[in-house]
Amino acid sequence: MPERLDYIVAIVEEQNITRAARRLFITQPALTKYINKLEEEYGIILFDRKSSPITLTEAGRVFLEEKTRIEIAEQNLRHRLEALKNSNVTITLGIGHDRAPRWVPKLLQEFCRRYPDINFMIKGAGELSLPDKLRSGEIDIAVGVFESNEDNMEWRYLTVEKLRLLVPLSFGIFPEGFSPEESVNHPYILKPEQLNGLDYISPAITMGAYDSYQVLRQLYSLHIGRQITTTSARTIRSMVIHDLGYGYGVVGSASNLQDENGVFKAGCCILPGLPTRRFTRAAYHSNHRHVELLRDFTDILERQIIKGCLPGSIYWKDYQNEEPLFV
Known part of the structure; x- marks a missing residue:
């Protein structure tokens, strides 16, 4: 007898044979007959029909789990063969x-x-x-x-990607002895007021970093100078090292802080409340x-x-x- 797992699932979800039959667009006697034959074929009781609502027996639960697993495996095999x-x-x-x-x-x-x-x-x-x-x-x-x-x-x-605020060295916020190269793994912890009035390179609303930008604006009442918006994380880093503003994004290595001549132009910072990865x-x-x-x-x-x-x-x-x- 063909097995219709959708029949069993409908009864499990509706917890009632009449409602399950209505959902499946078949008659209640037809659904009951199907379940009776299936139980007879396997020699088990699938549902405790004396309880209200109807529930799966332990045998019914194992039957549904295993048959579902077999059906998914069969579908995956067919899909893979079809693709090949x-x-x-x-x-x-x-x-x-x-x-x-x-x-x-x-x-x-x-x-x-x-x-x-x-x-x-x-x-x-x-x-x-x-x-x-x-x-x-x-x-x-x-x-x-x-x-x-x-x-x-x-x-x-x-x-995992490291998230940092990239700030141009020319902005003068870093302390004496600050090492841009070491800041990739040991970023400078900023005070929010240090960013007031500085120009900002903003990620576009479609970018993954935009959520962090929103947190930055919600946590701190920062006064932002000029704002430049871009859809490219690479462009954010490039504009930071060319002193156009600070920006929030991913830093993979110290080379992200250098200009085309290998000179460090920016440092990595973190701000309390913003994610670091x-x-x-x-x-x-x-x-x-x-x-x-x-x-x-x-x-x-x-x-x-x-x-x-x-x-x-x-x-x-x-x-x-x-x-x-x-x-």
Whole structure:
């Protein structure tokens, strides 16, 4: 007899056979007959129908768990085989503008070597928009800094990035003997009033760093001089070292504080109440028809990170929590 797990799930969720039958658009006798035959076939009692509301028996719980696991495995196998034989499959990656040129080329070299018949589309995007694009199906997998409460989602933590306020040395706020190079790992702790009146390089609303900018404005009543807004973290760092303002973002190494001649032009700071790190993640729907391809894609990306192919990032499992999330 064909097994209809949706019938069992409907009864579990509705806790009533009549309501479950109505939800399934079948008659109550037909649903009862199906359950009776299933129990007879397996020699077990699936539901305690004497109780109100109806509940699964222990045997019924084990049956549903195992059959669900088997069904998911079967679906994944079919999806994987379909992806391997279908030369027209296209995977669409949504990734932050700044990560794309650093992460994607090496990633696709290996992926395309393993799957030569799979097409690929890359959509650079503001990271805060990635959950919506994933939800709508515009992209198949998202990589970056973002949060989402979406159901049926598989997540993979990838890296930890150090967040810092970058301030030009020319602003004169650092004490005597301050070392820009050492400030990457041992940032200078600012007093909020030291920033009053200074020009600010602001992340665009679509960027992952925008949330931190909002916290900065909410915690402190800072008077900001001129404000320049950009959609690029690289541009923020570049404008800071050219004395156009201070900015908030990721610092991977001391070279991020140097100009084109290797001269230090900025230092790293932290401000009480602002986060000092953030996590990058990969996410995709667990019921995606090519979920095995997406898992392999993420495996390849994770191997790159472990091998140290991605400058400025710390593999999240290697992160030692050497500093608190907030100061």
